[in-house]
Amino acid sequence: METKTDLRLKGLEQAAEMACSWLTDIAQVQTEQLTVEEDKVGHGYTSWKGAIRGEYSAAERHWWFFCPVWHTGQAVKALVLAYQRFHNDKYLQAARIGAAFIYDKQIWDEMDPDFGLILAYEDYANQVNTSAVFEGLHGLMLLADLEQSEDSWHRIEKAAEFMMNRLFLPDKGVFLDLYDAKNRRIVSPSPFSTKNKIGGRPLLDDAIFLKLYQKTGRRDFLDVHLKVAHKLIEDQNPAGNWIDYTPCSATKGLFHPRHTYWWGFPFIDTFRELRDPIYLETAIASGEFCLKAMRRDGGWFRGLDTDFNTDSFGHATSGSACASILFLHLYEETGEQRWMSAAEKTLNYCMKMQLKETADPNLTGVILEKVLPPGGTDASPYKIRDLGTIFFITAAMKYLEVAKQLS
Numbered sequence: 001m002e003t004k005t006d007l008r009l010k011g012l013e014q015a016a017e018m019a020c021s022w023l024t025d026i027a028q029v030q031t032e033q034l035t036v037e038e039d040k041v042g043h044g045y046t047s048w049k050g051a052i053r054g055e056y057s058a059a060e061r062h063w064w065f066f067c068p069v070w071h072t073g074q075a076v077k078a079l080v081l082a083y084q085r086f087h088n089d090k091y092l093q094a095a096r097i098g099a100a101f102i103y104d105k106q107i108w109d110e111m112d113p114d115f116g117l118i119l120a121y122e123d124y125a126n127q128v129n130t131s132a133v134f135e136g137l138h139g140l141m142l143l144a145d146l147e148q149s150e151d152s153w154h155r156i157e158k159a160a161e162f163m164m165n166r167l168f169l170p171d172k173g174v175f176l177d178l179y180d181a182k183n184r185r186i187v188s189p190s191p192f193s194t195k196n197k198i199g200g201r202p203l204l205d206d207a208i209f210l211k212l213y214q215k216t217g218r219r220d221f222l223d224v225h226l227k228v229a230h231k232l233i234e235d236q237n238p239a240g241n242w243i244d245y246t247p248c249s250a251t252k253g254l255f256h257p258r259h260t261y262w263w264g265f266p267f268i269d270t271f272r273e274l275r276d277p278i279y280l281e282t283a284i285a286s287g288e289f290c291l292k293a294m295r296r297d298g299g300w301f302r303g304l305d306t307d308f309n310t311d312s313f314g315h316a317t318s319g320s321a322c323a324s325i326l327f328l329h330l331y332e333e334t335g336e337q338r339w340m341s342a343a344e345k346t347l348n349y350c351m352k353m354q355l356k357e358t359a360d361p362n363l364t365g366v367i368l369e370k371v372l373p374p375g376g377t378d379a380s381p382y383k384i385r386d387l388g389t390i391f392f393i394t395a396a397m398k399y400l401e402v403a404k405q406l407s
Contacts (some may be wrong), residue, residue: 073136173231240285257319
């Protein structure tokens with residue numbers, strides 16, 4: 001089947017390298033202690049070197065963090081992929097210190113009952129968010145493979161093992177969401193909404209347990225992955241999405257911009273492993289949802305409702321980038337041009353959101369995440385989140401890989 005690619009590859013490479021420089025030279029903390037950043041949640045970390053500054057107000061020129069563990073983990077993934085493409089040692093070094101930041105937050109005393117747990121705090125101080133642990137691991141896996149580090153793989157395995165043994169409900173196919181690391185207890189009831197108040201969520205983020213099964217051969221990891229996958233297939237609402245679970249909101253009728261990616265994209269890996277068509281059908285349903293959710297130019301908005309209408313503000317460029325990753329993998333599996341065309345549209349949108357000539361040096365190369373309402377002043381309406389840049393790099397590396405295969 002003849003397929004054409006319409007993006008200028010050189011332009012995409014330049015945009016990706018500029019985005020990588022924003023991550024390594026601007027967004028990554030280079031000191032053990034905080035300097036210009038604010039720890040709003042009160043994570044209480046004693047070492048910050050390697051963490052990615054996740055949030056920035058252009059109006060106030062102020063930095064802060066939102067769950068630095070998983071954001072940094074996704075940055076490690078993007079930087080490893082970029083290093084493999086561009087062979088820039090700066091990217092590899094930044095990935096290494098990012099990984100070191102995460103490992104520093106892991107309880108690594110075998111006598112400690114919480115051995116293996118990564119202290120991935122998100123909304124609440126001292127409360128580990130299960131999805132945040134999972135979303136921080138794939139980048140560590142890629143780096144461990146690159147460096148052929150079995151020690152790193154051992155730490156990753158133990159992190160997942162803790163979550164599986166302490167927070168997974170096998171009879172329900174869901175994970176409990178929060179663990180109070182200070183008091184060593186499950187947080188119950190969870191503040192996150194779930195279908196029928198089941199008490200946990202079917203977290204399949206980055207297919208972590210499937211990847212660990214592929215690495216270790218441990219059947220218990222595969223069993224966890226499949227139980228969660230089957231729960232997700234059962235609970236789709238609508239097809240390809242899961243409005244009954246946080247971070248979507250069934251009561252408000254709103255969809256989160258990256259929910260489809262986190263829970264739908266892993267079905268491609270599941271299909272590749274087991275070849276059961278139901279997994280590919282679920283991934284395609286998620287792709288179809290994304291096609292409806294995108295605006296005409298490839299943009300995405302956080303306030304997306306069940307009628308596929310949106311607010312005028314609250315852009316979520318990371319949603320576009322994540323959709324692009326899903327589209328590219330769907331193209332690889334189906335060969336359908338519509339997925340390639342959709343990926344190019346979303347990547348083009350992301351590139352239009354890149355800030356290249358800036359008066360504020362903190363913004364040079366960043367992919368703008370959202371534009372806020374004016375609020376009655378002429379202050380900059382730009383809200384920066386590292387995720388727009390991180391997922392753009394990941395999507396760009398995948399596009400360049402697919403384009404190379406087609407050339």
